[in-house]
Amino acid sequence: MSKNILNQQKGQALLFVIVAMTLALAVGINVSVNTLSTVSRTSNTDTASRALAAAEGGAEQFIVIPTSTLSTLTATCNGSYGANNASVPASCVVKFDTNLLSSDNIKAQAVITVQSYNTNKANGYEVTIKKDNLDEVDVSTLAAASLDFCWLPTDNAKPSDLYFIVYKKDGTLDIKKGFKGAVRPALPYSPTGFTTANAGNGGYHDCATLTGYSTGNIKRLRVYSLQGDSKVEFLSTVLPTQGYKITSFGQLINNGKITASKTVIVYRSIPYLPGAFDAGIYTLGDLN
Numbered sequence: 001m002s003k004n005i006l007n008q009q010k011g012q013a014l015l016f017v018i019v020a021m022t023l024a025l026a027v028g029i030n031v032s033v034n035t036l037s038t039v040s041r042t043s044n045t046d047t048a049s050r051a052l053a054a055a056e057g058g059a060e061q062f063i064v065i066p067t068s069t070l071s072t073l074t075a076t077c078n079g080s081y082g083a084n085n086a087s088v089p090a091s092c093v094v095k096f097d098t099n100l101l102s103s104d105n106i107k108a109q110a111v112i113t114v115q116s117y118n119t120n121k122a123n124g125y126e127v128t129i130k131k132d133n134l135d136e137v138d139v140s141t142l143a144a145a146s147l148d149f150c151w152l153p154t155d156n157a158k159p160s161d162l163y164f165i166v167y168k169k170d171g172t173l174d175i176k177k178g179f180k181g182a183v184r185p186a187l188p189y190s191p192t193g194f195t196t197a198n199a200g201n202g203g204y205h206d207c208a209t210l211t212g213y214s215t216g217n218i219k220r221l222r223v224y225s226l227q228g229d230s231k232v233e234f235l236s237t238v239l240p241t242q243g244y245k246i247t248s249f250g251q252l253i254n255n256g257k258i259t260a261s262k263t264v265i266v267y268r269s270i271p272y273l274p275g276a277f278d279a280g281i282y283t284l285g286d287l288n
Contacts, residue, residue, distance in 0.1 A: 047252060047260045050108060055250025055264040058094040058110020062246045063268050070114055070244045070268065079113040079247075094248075107253045115245045119237050126233040128154060129225040135232070136272035137221045140169065141240040147221070148235040150207040158228030165278055166210070167220040224275065243269040 065073070077092035088111055096108040119125050127135045139147060153160040166174045210221070223232060245267055252260040 048262065050106075051250045051252050051260040051262040052264070053250070054094075054096055054108040054110050054252070055248045055262045057096060058112055058248035058250060059246055059264045059266045061094050061110075062112050062114070062248070063266050067244065067268070067270060070246075071116065071241070073114040074116050074244070077112050077114045081111065085111050105254055106259070109251050109253065111249045111251065113247045113249075115247075116241045116243070117245055118239045118242050121233065122237075124149075124233045124235040124237065125239055125242055126231065128229065128231050129223060130229050131158075131160070131225055131227065132275075134222055134224045134275050136270065137223065137234055138219075138240050138242060138270055139221050139234075139236075140216075140219045142216070142218065142236065142238065147210045147218075148207065149210070149232060150235065151230045151232040152206065153227075154229040154231055160228040160230040161226045162230060162232070163224040163226055164210075165222040165224075166218060167222070168217050169219045170217065220272070222272070222278065241270070243267055 062070075062073075073091070076089050081088040081092075092112045092114075094110040094112065096110075117125075125137070127137075129135045151160070151162060168174070210218075225232075245265065248264045248266075250262045250264065251258050
């Protein structure tokens, strides 16, 4: 009898040991899984951050390039690089030295494409101009000296009016006192040089036509938005280049293979002077 009791006690002790070892193993596996998950998330976050940094770095290097150079790069950096960027020109790649550690075999680079734009809609070029800010449109290659455009406030509760300054190719300029929305109170300046066009066209509240110039004499049109923000569309599909779209593909390369990538898109408009320039021309005293 005592021998059987001893065997039962040994069996119970072995069972306790097995249960304890199972619990310890489960806890250990859970801790290991959590640790591996944390390491994986950290690694993925670091990889994504490095790829994004490469994309931003490439965009930053190209956005400061003169527009005359960007014009030539539209033919070179056109995105036709083949599978895995096998035929990308050297001028379209920005390489970064990330091998700061001897054990780091990952290389970072940005592959760039450059596209010019003069229209971004089927029937013209559209921009959004913030209140009391301006945008400048190059109209130097228009075959005729007339230009139709339409606009509407981005917020119907805050009506917007436009103010224009026309720069001509001979160096002179005309001030077109502005054009007010037809449904809003009259402004103190006259819409000289503008005639009402197809109001309501394309969902816009107001339209106008710029006229009165000899063919090809107009060069730049500076447009200010007053009272509120305005969305403006210049109704012409033959406008010259208004800027450049720069797409930067940030890539991490390990052993010749792309392991991660991020994309950054920036827009570089044609260069123009700030709004204070126009005020400075006509002020009689110092411009503060």
